[in-house]
Amino acid sequence: MSLDPLTRRWGLIGGAIMAFTGAIGMLVSFDERILISPILSLGYLTLLLAPAIAGHMAARGKVSVLEEPEHDVAQGAQKGLVAGLIAGVFAVVFMLAVNPFDLSEFFPNINDRMFDMMTFDFGLGLGSVVLIVASALAGAAGGAIYGLDDEPREGVFRSAIWVILFSLFELVVSDVIEVDAIVDLIYARGGGLHIWSAIIIGVLAWWLGVRYKGRRAELTQMAKDSEAGSRLRWSLIGVAALLVIVLPMLVGGIVNELLINVALFILMGLGLNIVVGLAGLLDLGYVAFFAVGAYGMAVLTSPLSPAFSPELNWWVALPVVMVLAAIAGVLVGTPVIRMRGDYLAIVTLGFGEIVRILILSDWLTPFLGGAQGITRIPGIPLGATSVSGTSPELFIYMTMLLVGVAAYISYRTQESRIGRAWAAMREDEDVAEAIGISTVQAKLLAFVTGAIIASFAGALFSAKVGTVFHNSFDVLVSIIILVVVIVGGMGSIRGVALGALILIGVLGGPKSQGLLGEFAEFKLLIYGAILVYMMLQRPEGLLPSVRRSRELHQEEAAQDAWLDKKGSFIEEPEASV
Amino acid sequence: MSTEVAPEPVRSRRFKFNWVDGFLWFLRVAALIAIVVGVVGSIQQFADGEGPSAAAWRDLIVSSISTGSMYGLIALGYSMVYGVLGFINFAHGEVFMSGTMVGLISATMLFENGFWDSNPWISILVVLVVAMITSTLVAVAIERVAYRPLRGAPRLIPLITSIGVSFFVQYSFAGLFGVAIRNYPPAPSQLSGNVDILGIPIAGTRLLVIGVAVVSMIGLWYFVTQTKTGSAMRAVAEDKEIAGLMGIDVDKTIVTTFAVGGAMAGVAGLLWALLFRGVDFLTGFLPGIKAFTAAVLGGIGNMPGAMLGGVLLGLFEGVGPQLVLAGLGIPAVSQLKDAVAFAALVLVLIFRPTGLLGERLGSEDRV
Known part of the structure; x- marks a missing residue:
């Protein structure tokens, strides 16, 4: 079987991320945060997210403007499996390569705890196999998700995101609920969701998404209509203002x-x-x-x-x-x-x-x-x-x-x-x-x-x-404010609010901790990565101002127009033949 | 770099005199007066037998020049990348830091088995090679991952990206190596003594630093002016499009530029180790910014300028506080070293935006 170079590339990138997050101690320190009570910690989520994303990207392949992307579960899973396998092998090779030496003098985070964590506590021999299998499966899952049709794929994403949000923001959720009995129903004592509450949240998110799909489309349509749109916008602002006023009391x-x-x-x-x-x-x-x-x-x-x-x-x-x-x-x-x-x-x-x-x-x-x-x-x-x-x-x-x-x-x-x-x-x-x-x-x-x-x-x-x-x-503060503005969207007021909420609220500011205290050590690393990612993929920010995003995408629009023309140009001679 | 010359005269006539110019003139005059008063005050102090002695001044100057030549080597990387791609590679300080950090591993290993003391020259060469290779690889990797997709983007976007890269690399090293400051082994005994040059005793390490910087500079000069790759680099800096049409592989040449700049930063990494010994993940930040200042001072895009700017900046921040600020009666001037370096940047950009050896800039490159 010939190996698709893109699959190989994503596999290697995934493996490199696994090795890197291990070597900087991220996995070990994230492992202390439990997301779903006995089975999943933030560390393992991070570890397996890398091959899953690699699998997803491998299945996606090259995105072309001219062709509709194909969606095929089996093919996606197969490509993802290969990419995940490569990633897992890469991570294992990394572990075997550094294991014989005592590197703790220079690399304090390449230690036994890292090996234990990355081998699922099975020891280096059996653990390597487990890691490769787990990584391959994660890759296959990532690839298969890409292969799904639009509707179920969105459902899977929505469920996963809500479960992760609920487990990450345990502090806020239990703070708002306040009644211990209900909190105990959702969260385990040692932190993290119960398995069944995770399942319920996932199913609920899926179901609500499907149930209100039509309603959402209606709202989007309404927003486009000028009069109803402005009424909608004002009511949204009203709700937001109310939330802002009430939330601090709760x-x-x-x-x-x-x-x-x-x-x-x-x-x-x-x-x-x-x-x-x-x-x-x-x-x-x-x-x-x-x-x-x-x-x-x-x-x-x-x-x-x-x-x-x-x-x-x-x-x-x-x-x-x-x-x-x-x-x-x-x-x-x-x-x-x-x-x-x-x-x-x-x-x-x-x-x-x-x-x-x-x-x-x-x-x-x-x-x-x-x-x-x-x-x-x-x-x-x-x-x-x-x-x-x-x-x-x-x-x-x-x-x-x-x-x-x-x-x-x-x-x-x-x-x-x-x-x-x-x-x-x-x-x-x-x-x-x-x-x-x-x-x-x-x-x-x-x-x-x-x-x-x-x-x-x-x-x-x-x-x-x-x-x-x-x-x-110090200069860090300036840079972090800049990241807030850029991530949110330069020139956009709601963008800045969203950027600050995500970055400062969740990751933490220069001197203050965010909701995810585990991130404290790595937040500036994450800030840097986010900044680079945003500049490469979405320079206009999450909630861009219309004018700004038009400026940044002028060239792309021109290119699209050219490609459209090219498309019609290719079709024409075929028609004449 | 674009060489279009803007119709400057029209511009300057339009700004005949307004209060911004007035303010800038005020700043220029105030800076000049402060410097003159400060220098006179220091000379006065020296004549009165207060302040540092003649020997202390001499040491200060020598150490400033050696620190400055290290800045100069880092500045080369800024200058070359600016010449070719036209943006400030904020992450270049981190390229330098990566060289020192990884060089530390080899130095410590050599020290632990005694090789460092028995064969100091070979050891230093080994550390130099390790630091250069690391910095080169980091520089090339950064270019590949972060900057190549941004060719032709609006010019602030690569700058912001490089800030992100800088943070990412810094905290990756913090994660890899831990956050503690680590020390290089002490300089080999053959180097720690003084060397007499024309009857002036100079610390051996400082002399070595200056020597290494000069040799690297000559090597770089040879590479850029005398080899085919070097002329390709200059051609790409002149005009990417035309260079491409002339059969030069532009992408490859840009990679080479990053690699050479990275190698020079690696050399600077070794020099840092010889001068200061202590390194941590933040080591690259201040030298990086100062090296950029040096590049601007000498005229960005100009290689001898970068070296000259480095040495001058080293003198400004080393001698300047003692010479000017102490004369003004400001206490504990050595604390203000970094502030003087930044003030030098501001003043250079006000007085002579093109730098000392800078060419005339086109309208696109107007500072």
């Missing part, structure tokens, strides 16, 4: 804490979205403005601010901080105004680092506290109470208020005169200038608006935590 402190982090990143994401998404200026030092906001608020409100401590009220200090941020925006923005994209990125990155280094330096320690930071920052006075991080249930509303303000600013500017000027500038600066847009003004305005929104986040952050230290403001 969930406990931990989840609220998390939601505050998410909201802070939505805030910063919205600010950066104006700079990067709307105006097209890649700012890698955005954290500098966040730092200005946080330190400005700390100096103005804390009684322990070293040099100058007016001990203002948060609300009084906020406008001052905004002005400071605006000045910082102009100071950073002006020197870079004539620089083109990538230089601008590096210079802003430099500015961000300069700010952090200066905060830490002995030179500014008398003013900003240096490594000791500034402590005892009071909360936000609200009536008689003071809202700070110790009462996350109240603080979340405070954050949401400012997120609302930022979202409103973004929404209103997008289609305004300045918003259109930004779009024009983003697409072609010279042309924009030629049609009479003052690019200097537009760029500075973008920087200043972005800076002010970031200073909101900074002001909230210092009031929430009560202390500010230099290490909350």
